[in-house]
Structure formats: structure tokens, C-alpha cells
Amino acid sequence: MQNPFRFGSVVSGDDFADRRLELAELGRELRAGQHLFLLSPRRYGKTSLILTLLDRLHRQGLLVAYVDVFRTTTPVQLMELTAQTVLRAAESQPERLLRLATDLLGRLRPQVGTDSRGRPTLSIDVGASSRGALALQEDVLTLPEQLALKRRRRLVLVFDEFQEIQRFPGASLEKAMRSHFQTHRNVSYLFAGSKETALRDMATRERSPFYKFGRLMALGPIPAAEFAPYLEARFRRGRLRISREVLDAVLAAADDVPYNVQRLCHQLWALRAGRAERIAERDIGEAIAAIVEQDAPHFSAAWDRLSLHQRQVLQAIARGGGRNVFAATYLAAHRLGSHSSVQTSLRLLVKEQVLAKVQDEYRFTDPFLREWIAIRQG
Numbered sequence: 001m002q003n004p005f006r007f008g009s010v011v012s013g014d015d016f017a018d019r020r021l022e023l024a025e026l027g028r029e030l031r032a033g034q035h036l037f038l039l040s041p042r043r044y045g046k047t048s049l050i051l052t053l054l055d056r057l058h059r060q061g062l063l064v065a066y067v068d069v070f071r072t073t074t075p076v077q078l079m080e081l082t083a084q085t086v087l088r089a090a091e092s093q094p095e096r097l098l099r100l101a102t103d104l105l106g107r108l109r110p111q112v113g114t115d116s117r118g119r120p121t122l123s124i125d126v127g128a129s130s131r132g133a134l135a136l137q138e139d140v141l142t143l144p145e146q147l148a149l150k151r152r153r154r155l156v157l158v159f160d161e162f163q164e165i166q167r168f169p170g171a172s173l174e175k176a177m178r179s180h181f182q183t184h185r186n187v188s189y190l191f192a193g194s195k196e197t198a199l200r201d202m203a204t205r206e207r208s209p210f211y212k213f214g215r216l217m218a219l220g221p222i223p224a225a226e227f228a229p230y231l232e233a234r235f236r237r238g239r240l241r242i243s244r245e246v247l248d249a250v251l252a253a254a255d256d257v258p259y260n261v262q263r264l265c266h267q268l269w270a271l272r273a274g275r276a277e278r279i280a281e282r283d284i285g286e287a288i289a290a291i292v293e294q295d296a297p298h299f300s301a302a303w304d305r306l307s308l309h310q311r312q313v314l315q316a317i318a319r320g321g322g323r324n325v326f327a328a329t330y331l332a333a334h335r336l337g338s339h340s341s342v343q344t345s346l347r348l349l350v351k352e353q354v355l356a357k358v359q360d361e362y363r364f365t366d367p368f369l370r371e372w373i374a375i376r377q378g
């Protein structure tokens with residue numbers, strides 16, 4: 001029997017535990033033409049939510065396009081990918097796609113091919129000159145509005161991991177995007193990202209090109225009231241029972257982060273399926289130990305890259321929790337030294353996404369790393 005729990009990649013359809021409120025609100029805003037920034041720590045389920053949302057909006061008659069900025073390493077690649085996804089929102093058939101591309105991006109001489117899955121791809125040869133790259137940028141950044149007008153339908157265009165554009169040299173692309181996008185009346189933009197501070201800064205710093213371009217929305221964990229019945233049904237499908245109390249303990253052990261929850265349930269199922277009738281609370285510890293062992297090489301490598309003080313701060317948080325970390329008693333109890341050194345270490349740990357700041361608490365983005373540290377400390 002197949003393990004009923006999925007983790008690691010995007011979940012869709014039946015595997016997607018329905019975030020009803022989030023889907024409704026995002027859909028309403030985008031249909032109304034509101035631009036959005038969607039922020040959450042890693043592995044909360046942004047990409048799965050976005051793709052599910054786009055699928056719905058598509059069925060409601062909108063044009064939808066999804067660009068993963070992580071996939072690109074240069075502005076030219078990003079523009080090419082944007083052109084391809086935007087045009088594919090309207091045409092999936094190669095000849096028609098080429099006709100549309102020639103119509104809207106004629107001077108760039110676009111070409112159409114097919115990828116390994118048989119879907120049409122678009123390529124544009126800009127040559128080595130910066131004039132070519134600039135023409136590409138100009139034409140691709142006007143494309144979304146042109147397409148929406150031509151098809152008389154609203155286009156929803158998503159840039160996932162949008163903060164990554166800041167790694168491209170210079171700020172000109174970001175500025176150019178803003179100056180074009182702000183004139184678009186028939187396109188709703190959604191910018192998502194898991195580097196929360198970076199994306200928040202892009203949207204809220206006065207000097208940043210995307211200052212106040214859209215509304216900021218923070219994605220939280222899947223509410224237990226929605227997630228628990230989904231998980232319970234999955235266990236049942238896998239011929240195991242689990243009580244709501246034990247499920248709540250599972251959610252707590254995984255800090256409610258959807259990826260971690262699925263991972264822990266996956267392990268629990270693997271441990272007990274065919275050997276027991278129900279999951280007991282004491283099984284959780286065994287499942288976590290197994291996961292920690294699987295991930296130990298990865299944790300060691302990450303540990304190796306940290307400074308001694310960063311390691312000390314992590315040990316403190318694993319032992320003493322992540323609240324009130326600047327209190328004199330906390331600093332003294334964990335021998336952390338000065339307030340400012342703790343501040344520096346925390347800032348870097350958040351930047352590296354080892355920790356996330358959730359309200360007033362510093363939390364491990366991966367609770368299994370916390371366990372690994374706790375086990376090694378004895």
C-alpha cells in the first residue's frame with residue numbers, strides 16, 4: 001500500500017488540504033484587480049496554494065500565469081520565462097502560440113519548440129548586445145497588459161520567490177518592472193516569497209521600487225480545524241486510526257508547519273502500518289528520532305557553516321524556547337554574552353532561514369533540527 005502522506009513537492013487536487021479562507025480571499029482580491037504580496041516562512045505551502053488558486057481562477061475564465069523566479073539566474077532568462085508563461089496562458093498549441101508570439105513580440109523574433117513533456121516552449125535569441133536585452137525587457141514587460149487586452153480577459157500573473165530578482169546585478173530590472181506594471185489595468189500581480197524580510201522590504205521601504213504597490217498578506221499554518229480531519233482521513237485510508245488528541249500532539253511536534261506535519265505523518269504511517277491498529281502518542285518520539293537520523297548528514301553540514309555564537313544561540317533556543325531571548329535572565333542562563341551579539345546572530349539565522357520570527361517568538365523553521373540539537377546536547 002502506498003504511503004498516504006506527501007511531502008517535498010507541490011501538492012494538488014486530492015492531496016491539497018483545502019485552505020478555504022485563504023483561497024476565497026486571494027481569489028476575491030485578484031479578481032478585483034488588487035495586487036498582492038504573499039509572505040510566509042518556508043514550506044508553509046505557498047506554491048501549492050498559489051497553483052490551486054490559479055487552477056480555480058482559470059476555471060472561472062481568467063488568464064493565469066505562474067513564474068518561479070528561482071528557476072532563473074539572469075534577467076534575460078527571467079524575461080524569456082515570463083514571455084513564455086504569459087503567452088501560454090492564452091495558447092497551448094504550438095502553431096497558435098507562435099502566431100500569438102509573433103503578433104505581440106514580433107521584433108524579438110520568437111521561436112517555438114517543445115519541452116520534454118511535449119509542451120510548447122518559447123525562445124528568444126537576444127544575442128550578446130545589451131540593446132537586445134533591453135528590447136526584450138521592454139517588450140516582455142508590456143506583454144501582460146497587451147495580452148489581457150487582446151483576449152479581453154483579466155490576467156493573473158504570479159512571480160513566486162520574487163525577492164530573488166534582487167540578486168540580479170543592479171536595480172534596473174526591479175525599477176523597470178514597477179514602472180510598466182503600474183500602468184497595467186487588466187493584470188493582477190501576485191508576488192510571493194519565503195524570504196519574508198526581503199520581500200516585506202521590497203513592498204514597504206520607501207526607497208524600494210515596489211513601495212506600496214500591493215497589499216501585504218501573511219500566510220499562516222493550515223488551521224488545525226481543517227488540517228486534522230484531512231490527516232485523520234489519510235490515516236484511515238492507510239488503515240490506521242488516530243485520535244484527535246494524538247493528532248494535536250503531532251501538529252504541535254511539527255510546529256504546525258504543513259511540510260513538517262506531512263513528513264511526521266509519513267513517518268508514523270511507515271512505522272505502524274500493518275503492525276498496529278492505531279497511532280499512539282508515544283509513537284511520535286520514535287518517528288521524530290527516525291526523521292532526525294535521516295536528516296543528520298544535512299543537519300551536520302548546516303551546523304558546520306554556522307559560527308560558534310550562532311550555534312550557542314540555537315542551543316539556547318532548543319533548550320529554553322525562543323521567547324524573551326533578550327531578557328537579562330535568558331542571556332545569563334544560556335551564557336549568551338551581549339545583547340548586540342545575540343541580535344547579530346539572530347538576524348543572520350533568520351536571514352539563512354534556520355529560524356523564523358513568528359510574532360514575538362524565534363522558532364526553528366525545521367523542528368527536527370531542534371530535536372537533533374536537543375539530542376546531541378543530551
Ligand SMILES: Nc1ncnc2c1ncn2[C@@H]1O[C@H](COP(=O)(O)OP(=O)(O)OP(=O)(O)O)[C@@H](O)[C@H]1O
Nearest residue numbers: 007008009017042043044045046047048258259262
Ligand atoms: N494545503 C496543503 N495540504 C496538504 N499539505 C500541504 C499543503 N500545503 C503544503 N503542504 C505540505 O507542505 C509541503 C510544501 O508545500 P509547498 O512547496 O507548496 O510550500 P512552499 O511554502 O511553497 O515551500 P518553499 O518555501 O519550499 O517554496 C508539501 O509538500 C506538503 O507536504
Ligand SMILES: [Mg+2]
Nearest residue numbers: 046047048160
Ligand atoms: Mg514554494
